[in-house]
Amino acid sequence: MLTCVIIDDEPLAREGLANYVREVDFLHLIGSCENPLELLSLLDQQPADLIFLDIQMPKMNGIDFLKIVQKPPMVVITTAYPTYALEGFQLNVLDYLLKPITFDRFFRSANKAQEYHRLLTHSGAVSSHKPETGSDYFFIKCGNKYEKLYFADILFVEGLQNYVTIFTSKGKYVTLLNMKSLEQNLGPRSFIRVHKSYMVATSKIDGIEGNEIFIQSHRIPISRNYRDQVLNEVLSNKLWKKS
Numbered sequence: 001m002l003t004c005v006i007i008d009d010e011p012l013a014r015e016g017l018a019n020y021v022r023e024v025d026f027l028h029l030i031g032s033c034e035n036p037l038e039l040l041s042l043l044d045q046q047p048a049d050l051i052f053l054d055i056q057m058p059k060m061n062g063i064d065f066l067k068i069v070q071k072p073p074m075v076v077i078t079t080a081y082p083t084y085a086l087e088g089f090q091l092n093v094l095d096y097l098l099k100p101i102t103f104d105r106f107f108r109s110a111n112k113a114q115e116y117h118r119l120l121t122h123s124g125a126v127s128s129h130k131p132e133t134g135s136d137y138f139f140i141k142c143g144n145k146y147e148k149l150y151f152a153d154i155l156f157v158e159g160l161q162n163y164v165t166i167f168t169s170k171g172k173y174v175t176l177l178n179m180k181s182l183e184q185n186l187g188p189r190s191f192i193r194v195h196k197s198y199m200v201a202t203s204k205i206d207g208i209e210g211n212e213i214f215i216q217s218h219r220i221p222i223s224r225n226y227r228d229q230v231l232n233e234v235l236s237n238k239l240w241k242k243s
Helices: 011-023 036-045 062-068 082-090 103-123 179-189 224-235
Strands: 002-007 027-033 050-053 074-079 095-098 137-142 145-150 154-160 163-168 171-175 191-195 198-201 207-209 212-215 218-221
Touching: 002 011, 002 036, 002 103, 011 027, 011 103, 027 036, 036 062, 050 062, 062 074, 062 082, 074 082, 074 103, 082 095, 095 103, 103 171, 137 171, 145 163, 145 171, 154 179, 154 218, 163 179, 179 191, 179 198, 191 218, 191 224, 198 212, 198 218, 207 224
Parallel strands: 002 027, 002 050, 050 074, 074 095
Antiparallel strands: 137 145, 154 163, 154 198, 163 171, 191 198, 207 212, 212 218
């Protein structure tokens, strides 16, 4: 069960989110506030796992609150203003919901919070040390279990804030690591970054079309910032041309 708080200066918005919370069996609403100053008082009395935080509010807006509070709970921003998305994610918010918020979108965000909370609760310390030179495998912690992964089985990696999903030929594994540490560990073994959220095994690439890489049944996006580098490294000395 995740305890949560709603912060919004609009009564109708607070009530709408509260109704959504009541529909989700793993969420428990412990309070709602008109502004972040009320939230600080509430959190002193009862800690929360998750905050649904509006941005444009009197006295203090949501972004300013995130900048000054130390070690906030998980935060999902709820706002009518898309312009704050980048700044919000730079402050490590879990998700960004644009008003009017549908229940489907709210539920997906709640599920994301539940998954991330489960990882934080059960993963403990996750090793980020580089594997020994010459080793063809490594271990990661998934929940309460240590999983042994072989480099040769990895297809690609998808990153989401403070955890990653490693897709292999045998299944997918979610662990508390970030893309930077994965890139440092996997880079020398023929893995290439193709997007801020994706890294692929070059030997597993089946094809490239437009801004997508094909690996088995998966389609992985290539961002504009990485496209030239990807094409150069993947096709270098491997592309046959008409003489």
